[in-house]
Amino acid sequence: xxxxxxxxxxxxxxxxxxxxxxxxxxxxxxxxxxxxxxxxxxxxxxxxxxxxxxxxxxxxxxxxxxxxxxxxxxxxxxxxxxxxxxxxxxxxxxxxxxxxxxxxxxxxxxxxxxxxxxxxxxxxxxxxxxxxxxxxxxxxxxxxxxxxxxxxxxxxxxxxxxxxxxxxxxxxxxxxxxxxxxxxxxxxxxxxxxxxxxxxxxxxxxxxxxxxxxxxxxxxxxxxxxxxxxxxxxxxxxxxxxxxxxxxxxxxxxxxxxxxxxxxxxxxxxxxxxxxxxxxxxxxxxxxx
Numbered sequence: 001x002x003x004x005x006x007x008x009x010x011x012x013x014x015x016x017x018x019x020x021x022x023x024x025x026x027x028x029x030x031x032x033x034x035x036x037x038x039x040x041x042x043x044x045x046x047x048x049x050x051x052x053x054x055x056x057x058x059x060x061x062x063x064x065x066x067x068x069x070x071x072x073x074x075x076x077x078x079x080x081x082x083x084x085x086x087x088x089x090x091x092x093x094x095x096x097x098x099x100x101x102x103x104x105x106x107x108x109x110x111x112x113x114x115x116x117x118x119x120x121x122x123x124x125x126x127x128x129x130x131x132x133x134x135x136x137x138x139x140x141x142x143x144x145x146x147x148x149x150x151x152x153x154x155x156x157x158x159x160x161x162x163x164x165x166x167x168x169x170x171x172x173x174x175x176x177x178x179x180x181x182x183x184x185x186x187x188x189x190x191x192x193x194x195x196x197x198x199x200x201x202x203x204x205x206x207x208x209x210x211x212x213x214x215x216x217x218x219x220x221x222x223x224x225x226x227x228x229x230x231x232x233x234x235x236x237x238x239x240x241x242x243x244x245x246x247x248x249x250x251x252x253x254x255x256x257x258x259x260x261x262x263x264x265x266x267x268x269x270x271x272x273x274x275x276x277x278x279x280x281x282x283x284x285x286x287x288x289x
Contacts, residue, residue: 061088113134187222
């Protein structure tokens with residue numbers, strides 16, 4: 001299998017009525033199983049971010065492939081990535097520019113209010129005014145960070161205009177507040193582990209590799225793993241219910257044998273994906289097996 005080739009192989013499948021594991025344990029099991037596939041995705045993402053102007057489109061493509069990993073769908077890394085890169089070029093770039101501008105302004109506001117509060121020696125009225133400004137700036141920054149958990153996911157999953165994209169992301173920043181804080185805690189712990197590694201000279205190179213190779217795949221996979229069920233429940237499921245059609249993301253109920261088997265279902269899904277990509281690109285996707 002090539003570095004950026006087909007990401008799936010035969011497996012033993014999932015047995016019928018097998019107990020559902022807690023999300024925490026299921027996350028680590030799935031992340032561990034897909035670890036090297038996610039590292040390959042991260043390397044491709046880094047390469048496509050290097051021109052800087054392509055960061056928005058590359059992040060959209062990264063999110064699209066990552067979402068398919070979370071859903072357990074067959075992934076053809078190069079074909080899926082560049083297809084999503086091309087399809088989401090404009091919106092991805094606009095979202096990235098808006099994020100950059102907003103975080104720059106809010107970051108300056110936080111720095112300004114913090115500097116003023118630190119310099120004030122007596123707690124007079126001005127002190128509390130600036131403290132209020134600092135609290136508001138931090139709150140706005142956290143809300144927009146929470147919105148960022150959903151922006152690219154919705155961008156690659158739905159045909160939303162920019163206004164609807166921002167509005168729905170804002171909606172989920174409040175609706176999914178528990179999940180959002182779990183993601184924030186996970187990111188903070190990830191960063192703390194990296195900082196500890198960087199502070200210890202003996203493992204400084206490992207600390208650098210830790211951030212370069214794992215920041216995007218770990219944090220990205222964790223975020224999508226946690227927020228996608230929320231988006232599915234409040235956006236995707238109602239859509240299919242309104243249409244009166246079966247939801248393709250619902251598990252297949254089969255009274256015989258297993259819920260699904262890797263060597264049968266995934267092969268079928270792979271062929272379906274190959275047919276779609278061949279029709280779109282005029283060639284079969286690379287397999288590299």
